Amino acid sequence: MDNKEDKLLLEVENLRKYFPVKHGVFRKTEGWLKAVDGVSFKLYEGETLGLVGESGCGKSTTGRLILRLTKPEPDSRILFRDNNELIDITKVAPQDLKHLRTRMQIIFQDPYSSLNPWMKVGEIVAEPLVIHKIMAGRELSMKVDALLEMVGLDASYTNRYPHEFSGGQRQRIGIARALALDPTLVVCDEPVSSLDVSVQAQVINLLVDLQERLHLSYIFIAHDLGVVRYISTRVAVMYLGRIVETGPTEEVFHSPAHPYTEALLSSMLSTDPDSSQKRLQLEGDVPSPINMPSGCPFHPRCRYYQQNKWPECVRDIPASTSVDSDVHRARCHFTTRLNLHGVGDEDSVKIGVKNGLNT
Amino acid sequence: MFKDDGLWPRSWAATLCNRYQEVIMERLLEVDQLKTYYFTDRGIVKAVDGFSFSVERGQCLGIVGESGCGKSQTALSIMGLISKPQGRIVGGKILYRDKNARTTDLTTLAPTGDEYRAIRGKEIAMIFQEPMSSLSPVYTIGDQIVEALTEHTALSKKDAARRAVELLKTVGIPAAEERVHDYPHQLSGGMCQRAMIAMALSCEPRLLIADEPTTALDVTIQLQILRLLKELQKRLSMGLVMITHDLGVIAEIADDVIVMYLGKVVEKGPVRKILREPKHPYTQGLLQSRPSGAAGKVRLNPIKGVVPSAIDPPFGCPFSTRCPKAFDQCGLPPPFAVWGEDHEAACWLYENLM
Numbered sequence: 001m002d003n004k005e006d007k008l009l010l011e012v013e014n015l016r017k018y019f020p021v022k023h024g025v026f027r028k029t030e031g032w033l034k035a036v037d038g039v040s041f042k043l044y045e046g047e048t049l050g051l052v053g054e055s056g057c058g059k060s061t062t063g064r065l066i067l068r069l070t071k072p073e074p075d076s077r078i079l080f081r082d083n084n085e086l087i088d089i090t091k092v093a094p095q096d097l098k099h100l101r102t103r104m105q106i107i108f109q110d111p112y113s114s115l116n117p118w119m120k121v122g123e124i125v126a127e128p129l130v131i132h133k134i135m136a137g138r139e140l141s142m143k144v145d146a147l148l149e150m151v152g153l154d155a156s157y158t159n160r161y162p163h164e165f166s167g168g169q170r171q172r173i174g175i176a177r178a179l180a181l182d183p184t185l186v187v188c189d190e191p192v193s194s195l196d197v198s199v200q201a202q203v204i205n206l207l208v209d210l211q212e213r214l215h216l217s218y219i220f221i222a223h224d225l226g227v228v229r230y231i232s233t234r235v236a237v238m239y240l241g242r243i244v245e246t247g248p249t250e251e252v253f254h255s256p257a258h259p260y261t262e263a264l265l266s267s268m269l270s271t272d273p274d275s276s277q278k279r280l281q282l283e284g285d286v287p288s289p290i291n292m293p294s295g296c297p298f299h300p301r302c303r304y305y306q307q308n309k310w311p312e313c314v315r316d317i318p319a320s321t322s323v324d325s326d327v328h329r330a331r332c333h334f335t336t337r338l339n340l341h342g343v344g345d346e347d348s349v350k351i352g353v354k355n356g357l358n359t
Numbered sequence: 360m361f362k363d364d365g366l367w368p369r370s371w372a373a374t375l376c377n378r379y380q381e382v383i384m385e386r387l388l389e390v391d392q393l394k395t396y397y398f399t400d401r402g403i404v405k406a407v408d409g410f411s412f413s414v415e416r417g418q419c420l421g422i423v424g425e426s427g428c429g430k431s432q433t434a435l436s437i438m439g440l441i442s443k444p445q446g447r448i449v450g451g452k453i454l455y456r457d458k459n460a461r462t463t464d465l466t467t468l469a470p471t472g473d474e475y476r477a478i479r480g481k482e483i484a485m486i487f488q489e490p491m492s493s494l495s496p497v498y499t500i501g502d503q504i505v506e507a508l509t510e511h512t513a514l515s516k517k518d519a520a521r522r523a524v525e526l527l528k529t530v531g532i533p534a535a536e537e538r539v540h541d542y543p544h545q546l547s548g549g550m551c552q553r554a555m556i557a558m559a560l561s562c563e564p565r566l567l568i569a570d571e572p573t574t575a576l577d578v579t580i581q582l583q584i585l586r587l588l589k590e591l592q593k594r595l596s597m598g599l600v601m602i603t604h605d606l607g608v609i610a611e612i613a614d615d616v617i618v619m620y621l622g623k624v625v626e627k628g629p630v631r632k633i634l635r636e637p638k639h640p641y642t643q644g645l646l647q648s649r650p651s652g653a654a655g656k657v658r659l660n661p662i663k664g665v666v667p668s669a670i671d672p673p674f675g676c677p678f679s680t681r682c683p684k685a686f687d688q689c690g691l692p693p694p695f696a697v698w699g700e701d702h703e704a705a706c707w708l709y710e711n712l713m
Contacts, residue, residue, distance in 0.1 A: 054577040055548070166665050196425040197604060201648035201661030208658075223577060230650035230659070267582040269607025271646060273630045276611050281586060282579040284533075285547050 009081050009185060009217050010043040010066065016073040017061055021290055033290050035061045036072075037241035045081075045184070048211065048218040050232030050249065052225060052264070054286050058241040059221045063187040066219065067104055068097055080104070080185070102132055105178035109190035111170035115162040121148070121173055122158030128180040147176040152206060168199035172206065179210065187219045192227060204231060225268045229253055234327075237261045240289055240297040243320075247328030254342040257323040257330035259302045262340040296333065304338055385416040386456060387566050387598040388437070388483075393451035395429070395436045398444075402670040406432040408622035409451070414566060414598040419589070421601045421613030421630065423645070427666045429622040430602045434568045438485050439470035457482060458565070481511040484564035488571040490551035494543040500527075500554040501539035504561050511562045526557040530587060549580035553587070560591065566598040573608060585611050606645060610634055615701075618642045621669060621677035628702030638696070638704040641678045676707065684708060 016039075018032040036058040043049050051059040064070045066078060068089055078089040082103055092100060108114035115124055125144045129135050135143060145155035151172040162170055171191060178186055188207065192200040204227065210216060222228050228235060229249055236246040237260065245258040256262045263282040284301050287293055299305040299313040310333065312318075318331045332338070391411050397404040407429040414420050422430050435441050437453055453465040455478065468475045487493040495503060501523050508519040520539075527535035530553040543551055552572060559567060569588065573581040589612050592599045601612055609616055609630060616633040618626040618641060626639040637643045644662035664681045667673060673680045679689035688707045696709035 054579060168665060196666075197606075197645055197648045198425060198662040199665060201650065201659040202663075204650060205659050205661065225578065226650045264579065267578045269578075269581070269605065269611055270651065271606045271610045271634050271649065273610045273634055279582060281582055283583075285549055285580070 007045040008042060008086075009045045009047075011077075011079040011086070012042075012062075012066065013040045013077040013079075015039040015062065015065055015076045015078065017058075017065055017070060017076075018073060031290050034241050034292065035289060036065060039238075039241070039243055041236055041243065041246060043185070043217055043219065045217055046211070046215050047234065048220050048232045050228035050235040051219060051221045051238060052223065052228050052235060053238035054264075055223065056286050056289065057238040058289075059238050060189055062238070063106065063189050063219060063221050066185075067106055067187060068092075068100070069106075098132070102128075102181040103183050104185040104187070105181065105183040106187045106189060107171075107174050107178050107191045109193055111167055111174055111194065114174055115170055117162055119161075120158065121160050121162065121165075124162070124173060125158075125176045125180055128177060132181060134181070143180070147180055148173075150179070150210070151176045152202075166199075167195050168203060171195060171203055175203075175206065175210070179214065182214070183216070185217050185219070187221070189221045190223070191220075193222065193224065200227070207231065225265065237264065240286065240292060242297065242331065244298065244332070245328075245330040247323070247325075251324070251328050252342075255324070256340050256342050257328065257335045258298075258332045259304050259338065259340065260298045261330075262342070263301075263303075265343050266341075268343065296331075304334065310334065387414050387416055388456070389413040389452075389454040390433070390437070391452045391454065393433065393436060393453060394449045395432050395441060395446065396449045397446045399670075404669045405622050405672060406446075406669060407436060408672075410619070410622060410624060411451075412617055412624070412627070414600055416565070416598055417592070417596040419592060419599040419601060419612055419614045421603065421609040421616045422619055423603055423606060423609050423616060424619035425604055425645075425666050427621075427669060428619045429669070430604075430619055431570050432622075433619075434485060434570050434600070434602055437465065437483065437568060438479055439465060439468070439475050441470075443470075455483065455566075477511075480507060480564075481562040482564055483566045483568065484559035484562070486552075486555050486559050486567065486569040486572045489575050490548060490555045491543060491575075493555065494551060496543055499540050499542055500546070500551075500558075504539075504554075504558045507558055507561045522561070523557075526561055527554065529560070529591070530554070530557045531583070532557070548576055549583065552576060552580075552584055556584070556587065556591075560595070563595060564597065566600070567592070568600045568602070570602045571604070572601075574603070574605070581608075582611075588612065606634065606649060618645070621666065621672050623677055624705065625678060626702075626704040626706075628698075632698070632702045636698075636702075638698065638702070638709065639678075639706050640682045640684050640708070642704075644681075644683075676705070 015036055017036040018034050020029040021031040021033055022028060023030045039062055051062060053059050065072045072090055076090055079086045080089050089100065122144050125147050126140055129140055129143065144158060148155050148157060153169060153172050192203050195203060211218060220228060220231055232249045235249050235252050236243045239260050245252060245261045252261060253265060256265060263280055266280040267282060282301060287300060293300050295314040295316055296318050305313045312333045318333045320329045320331050321335065322329050323335060393407050393410045395407040397406055410433055424430050436448055441448060448466050454462050455465050456462045501520065504523040504526060505516065505519040508514050508522055509516060514522060524535050524539050527539055532538050532550060532553050573584050576584065585608065603609060613630045616627065616630050617624055618639065620641050626633065626642050633642060637646055647660045648662060650659055662681050667680055675690040676693045679685045693705045693707045695703040695705050696712040697703050
């Protein structure tokens with residue numbers, strides 16, 4: 001365990017963010033939207049943690065809180081390793097944040113709106129280096145060329161504008177910009193969601209290669225479970241601002257411990273036309289985070305609650321309990337009693353292989 | 360089937376065409392060699408370039424391809440919604456067979472004319488990708504459904520309002536009596552998409568075109584919507600054209616699939632054959648690009664490059680510039696190779712089968 005502690009890069013404890021809900025002429029606060037409500041996890045060096053969940057579950061807010069792009073509630077703790085020293089980011093004064101920003105970066109979802117259309121590609125990639133006064137002149141332009149080549153773009157593109165590029169190429173520019181300062185942690189907020197399938201696979205390959213080469217740690221936020229399963233070492237499933245299940249990716253995908261994870265996995269579409277019959281359909285929408293259901297927040301949509309009407313589900317908020325191993329944890333009162341199904345091996349599509357198509 | 364080569368007088372040809380269609384299954388729509396071009400300053404964009412397919416009653420046809428392949432332009436061509444003056448249908452036919460077994464070529468109708476308006480929305484309805492931006496933000500969803508109903512049916516406003524509530528119930532919107540007075544921004548994405556489907560179904564269309572109806576939605580909601588569409592299609596025995604980039608959606612809902620690339624058909628066939636025994640390198644590439652299975656096991660094998668510009672498409676096989684198996688002959692337009700009755704792919708690799 002000690003060995004592992006050495007490599008701990010980020011530890012988030014009881015991370016919370018409430019947004020006020022205001023109404024009326026005087027903007028009176030009438031309630032709180034609990035976007036993130038007590039999230040805790042650890043991230044080790046060189047690892048990818050996948051954050052999954054439906055829209056509105058707080059996964060993007062979590063990413064932004066870690067980077068201090070949004071200020072968390074006072075009692076949250078975010079410990080980040082910088083120069084072999086764990087610092088609590090929430091306590092860092094705003095003027096000292098600038099240094100921390102070189103260590104952690106973000107790749108945004110929409111490559112169209114995250115690049116300034118008035119700036120040339122070279123300027124976009126160089127901007128972090130200029131702001132932090134790390135290099136200038138010839139050295140800077142050489143670094144920019146190297147960064148562009150690293151993400152698979154031609155160095156001659158520096159004088160072009162973002163509109164001249166396709167979605168996939170723009171996302172590569174965004175990645176080059178994020179990596180300009182040699183960060184150790186990169187938050188990827190739905191980095192491939194807006195890309196075409198073939199381009200999506202190219203960008204995923206690039207992210208995997210860069211992680212190996214630069215020893216990066218990723219927090220990978222996505223709603224596409226196939227992508228998350230492919231790229232993550234561990235996953236955390238979020239529902240209404242809380243992590244309901246976390247564990248090593250394959251363990252969670254094969255033997256989920258929370259009914260929500262089971263339902264989520266079941267709605268993952270595969271390219272097998274005969275898989276449709278077995279799906280469990282999750283009814284209804286995510287409830288409003290302003291008016292949280294009592295007890296377990298998932299109980300109104302939970303098929304096991306609907307069958308059994310266990311009183312605990314409505315009464316108590318379930319605590320995080322370990323399932324098979326200490327690393328696999330879930331927040332469900334009845335996780336040991338339920339027999340939940342994950343994805344079978346048949347779902348990992350072997351169609352191509354069968355037809356000798358993997359040449 | 361019927362080709363207008365100028366030798367036959369039009370009326371004969373049309374009679375023959377109709378007779379032929381009565382014999383075979385209830386064919387709703389036949390698109391024959393459709394060509395939709397955009398005339399821009401930079402050149403001619405061949406958005407749809409010689410695309411043919413047909414849809415029968417109760418059939419779900421999936422059209423799959425990457426963005427820029429002309430999937431949506433095909434849908435807009437059928438609906439007569441190609442934006443003028445740049446866009447124009449320059450060739451081909453869109454034959455629609457109505458309730459009275461009368462076949463009309465939609466390309467010959469004026470898009471704003473009464474005839475087209477009687478078909479669009481009533482007989483052929485469409486669901487768009489982004490429910491939030493395709494619904495009007497200044498009218499309640501009830502008003503918008505009522506508008507469609509009063510436009511196309513003889514229902515009075517009062518009856519139409521009652522029907523709107525029924526429709527919202529059909530598509531699974533809870534507390535429909537209250538929701539009918541909501542504006543689109545008050546509903547979630549999934550609920551908005553349901554309202555869109557309710558509107559599309561309001562006049563009981565015989566053919567429904569769904570253009571990426573679930574792309575903007577969460578996986579759980581996506582499954583709900585796909586199930587709903589499938590069930591409604593069976594119940595109303597509609598023809599359904601599902602346009603998507605996601606082979607997972609195709610596997611879930613489609614009976615037959617057309618794979619489209621740069622405005623052309625590259626492969627078509629029944630869903631099981633396309634997904635289990637893909638023949639065209641593009642279809643194979645699309646399947647291999649999908650991350651599936653466990654982390655780190657296999658490196659993804661994506662198609663290299665991006666879809667080329669439709670202004671200057673490659674001569675010959677459109678996929679030749681990205682194809683891992685391309686050879687000299689791919690510079691010429693490939694004919695279709697056929698497996699069994701219904702599985703076809705346009706690729707020179709299978710020349711011996713042609």
